[in-house]
Amino acid sequence: MTQKDKKQAFSIYLYLGALFITSLVVSNLIFQKFFSWSPFGDVTVFGAPLFELSVGILPYPITFLITDLVSEIYGQRKANQIVTAGIFASFFSMGIIFLANYSNAIPNSPVDDATFTTVFGLSPLGVLASMLAYLGAQYIDITIYHFWKRVTNGRMLWLRNNFSTFSSQFIDTFTVVGLLCIFGVLPWDKFYGLLISGVIFKIMIALLDTPLLYFFVYLMRKRFNLKIGEEISLD
Numbered sequence: 001m002t003q004k005d006k007k008q009a010f011s012i013y014l015y016l017g018a019l020f021i022t023s024l025v026v027s028n029l030i031f032q033k034f035f036s037w038s039p040f041g042d043v044t045v046f047g048a049p050l051f052e053l054s055v056g057i058l059p060y061p062i063t064f065l066i067t068d069l070v071s072e073i074y075g076q077r078k079a080n081q082i083v084t085a086g087i088f089a090s091f092f093s094m095g096i097i098f099l100a101n102y103s104n105a106i107p108n109s110p111v112d113d114a115t116f117t118t119v120f121g122l123s124p125l126g127v128l129a130s131m132l133a134y135l136g137a138q139y140i141d142i143t144i145y146h147f148w149k150r151v152t153n154g155r156m157l158w159l160r161n162n163f164s165t166f167s168s169q170f171i172d173t174f175t176v177v178g179l180l181c182i183f184g185v186l187p188w189d190k191f192y193g194l195l196i197s198g199v200i201f202k203i204m205i206a207l208l209d210t211p212l213l214y215f216f217v218y219l220m221r222k223r224f225n226l227k228i229g230e231e232i233s234l235d
Helices: 003-030 060-074 076-101 113-120 123-151 157-182 188-224
Strands: 034-037 051-054
Touching: 003 060, 003 076, 003 188, 051 188, 060 076, 060 123, 060 157, 060 188, 076 113, 076 123, 123 157, 157 188
Parallel strands: none
Antiparallel strands: 034 051
16 A cells, blocks of 8 residues: 555545544434434333434434444454544543533523523533443444454344444443433433334444445555455554
8 A cells, every 4th residue: 555545545534533422423423313213103011102312312323333434444442542532532522511510500691501501501410421421332243343343253234234234222221321310310210211212213323224234445455455354554
């Protein structure tokens, strides 16, 4: 690989990292709003609508698509580096929100203290729950992904993409919903409904993003002339 190719590969890696961190931080900031989606009609699970979900779930699957793509093209270590950077960014944003929440608004401020607290006041708890889940889920996702990559000798991309995501998304959803219930952010009677809805929704997204992963991997392999299973070294 030429020096020019290495620079471009590194630039792509940085952009993927930026998209990953943005998706993660945004999901933590907006998680308190919930919406209902009824593609299968009025289906209920444990008394709750099937897809009664936090809007924070919308950008979150993007993070798993990106870590799978980085894992495939750049390797396990580079994928773990992005995850670590995401953790740092999330805690840093939580600190900023904490300071902003305890700063008194001036009388003519467009957003007063009560409104700001209503929207962002619970974010530290949400971010903590999300980070504990995220830390386990993302590293598990990357580990399982590379396990199947070794077993299949770099083939069967759909297998490692979906198997790793299914396992990690269940762990993520179970931990997030459980911790939010423990912290009192959500009532316990919502636990099973939100857990099952979240897992099914994320599995659906994982299946839908498989063609996207194939497409992006194809583009990267073609651009950098990579063989199946071959990774780009940025060191």
